[in-house]
Amino acid sequence: MKQKRPSIKDIAKALNVSITTISFVLNGKGEERKISKEVIKKIEDYVEEINYTPNQVAQSLRTGESKILVFMVEDISNSFFANIARAIEDIAYKKGYKVLFCSNENNDKRSRELIRVFSERLVDGFIIIPSAGIRKEIEKLIKIGIPVVLGDRYFEDLPTHYVVIDNFQAAKAATQHLINNDFEKIAFITIETPQNQMTDRFKGYSQAIDDAGLESIVLKLPFETINKKEGITSIKTLLLKNNIDAVFFSTNYLTQFAFEIIKKINPDLVYNLGIITFDDNEFFKINNPSITAVAQPIEQIAKELMDIMFKILKSKDKNIPLIQKTLEASLQIRDSSKKLSTKNEA
Amino acid sequence: MKQKRPSIKDIAKALNVSITTISFVLNGKGEERKISKEVIKKIEDYVEEINYTPNQVAQSLRTGESKILVFMVEDISNSFFANIARAIEDIAYKKGYKVLFCSNENNDKRSRELIRVFSERLVDGFIIIPSAGIRKEIEKLIKIGIPVVLGDRYFEDLPTHYVVIDNFQAAKAATQHLINNDFEKIAFITIETPQNQMTDRFKGYSQAIDDAGLESIVLKLPFETINKKEGITSIKTLLLKNNIDAVFFSTNYLTQFAFEIIKKINPDLVYNLGIITFDDNEFFKINNPSITAVAQPIEQIAKELMDIMFKILKSKDKNIPLIQKTLEASLQIRDSSKKLSTKNEA
């Protein structure tokens, strides 16, 4: 049943002109190439009439451009990434690009596999939230000349374009906010990883804690233990034994994970503890209590990532100077970071 | 700097065999085509050595297959769709396919634009959550022989493959659950649309209400009024003036929207009202009160959608009989659907 789409050749035959002429006209080079008004009109009308659109695969083969970008994230179902994805999609489509999303599960093996699949010259550029161990693969992509922009984190010793936020400041400010609200035993729950988005958040927390002369209470969970028994035990222990009065979660899925646990062991805890989480979310707003969160500027992140990408794409082979953006996050102050005495007033 | 990737031609030159031979070997047709063991080995080793991978664009041009599928949803940042997307991605990559995600905003114009962009034979198949008015475009895709599977909803008068859930039963059961828990003035808040996923939910609600001899209280919000003043006013009016004791939301973003309003006008309302929402979500679990939700079987939906897609793809041009699946949703019973007296016990 599959009926053949018309090609330039068909148009050429129908109108009795060469395919070259048609190609020139279609690419807006008609005047430049001194094609007569009548011929241009004739071609344009016919193209309109038969509803011809060029075969993009053939175009890609010839030009080497696919107009497809890859956006590789940890997990596309995570709201933080899904929202960036949505914003990126909008920008890309406006410029005639499509976006392939893929999730690397913050897993090196999977990341490598995905990069391998895509680097087969199917793709014009990569926007990557890298997992910890794919420095080499990123380096290779860059070396063979494929545009790459990193997001959320980067490799200290690899010069790449990137867009991140000032995690240190954001974490410090958030911790200070808790301190200012008279919390004194503030725990920091984070993921065990060498990646700088996390280590910077840890440093921000530590700095604020040290400055205030408070006790540092830190739980670093291995990624694999999340939603597993091991993780549950660690969190339970921390929450119950340390007599803490506040918790700062370094990322949204940790918050989610911990809340489920809290819900089970002692629902009131969520009111009694001061709580701040990294990464904001519609649900933190409507939760009871509403959750104070470090909100990353999603739209702006997406815009900067794409700006850089398009700059690289436009520059073709000329190497452009590195663009490295650090944006500011904002603290969305809500009920969960108030001291208990005042918390239930609202 | 862009260094050229090796092509079959380069291999041919290096090994002094024809490109035909190499192509046969690479496609596993070596034995069949009587290529000698030694030559096969030689080619395979060299390919391994230089790390050659075929240019997919050229393959696509020649074979007409791109190994790319499109998954078009309302909004990829909505957790329901993001989760299906994640599941689809996994299945697709396992079979060597990639997935382009795009958001149509439940908007016909945008849907048409997206279909136009993709139907230029870049894409092997479409999985679509259709907006209300693109019946014709879907029909056209099918007519020109591109595989299409619809999800979440379908067009009553257009025979297509689809995967949906039994919205009528799910909504009826949810409403009955509220009734069984002694709620008597149960409102149904939904989107004004002719699409059957929504009308079926409405019918399910109505049936249960009628069966119980209760009063039907319905608010149908136009899609555009969500997160707008108009929508806020409508919801406020309903919540405050009607003396209702329970609400059933027909979709997750309505719940979110209403919760923000409730939070502002009267935070206690969230405890006083019986609440059920369509579409489950991690946050409903940890919310205070936890929210009773109709959970769609995300994984199963994704699996069925892809099963159908691969069946169509495998069948090539032979028309296969329509596959239309209706799956069951499950009611996740939590605190929000308990009567106030019992609600705060937990």
Added chain:
DNA sequence: CTAATTTAGTAAAACGTTTTACTAAATTCC
């Protein structure tokens, strides 16, 4: 020992574009 068959490949066309290099006719220049 010749004809038929099998083995082990290869040449070339095709997919649908873009682009470089060419040309024949018309026009301009001096």
Added chain:
DNA sequence: GGAATTTAGTAAAACGTTTTACTAAATTAG
């Protein structure tokens, strides 16, 4: 009025595969 230039195009190569149709040499059949 002949050379130079401009106009209005076109032919053909190239992008990197897959696949059909072919072939020369080796083997088998009778």
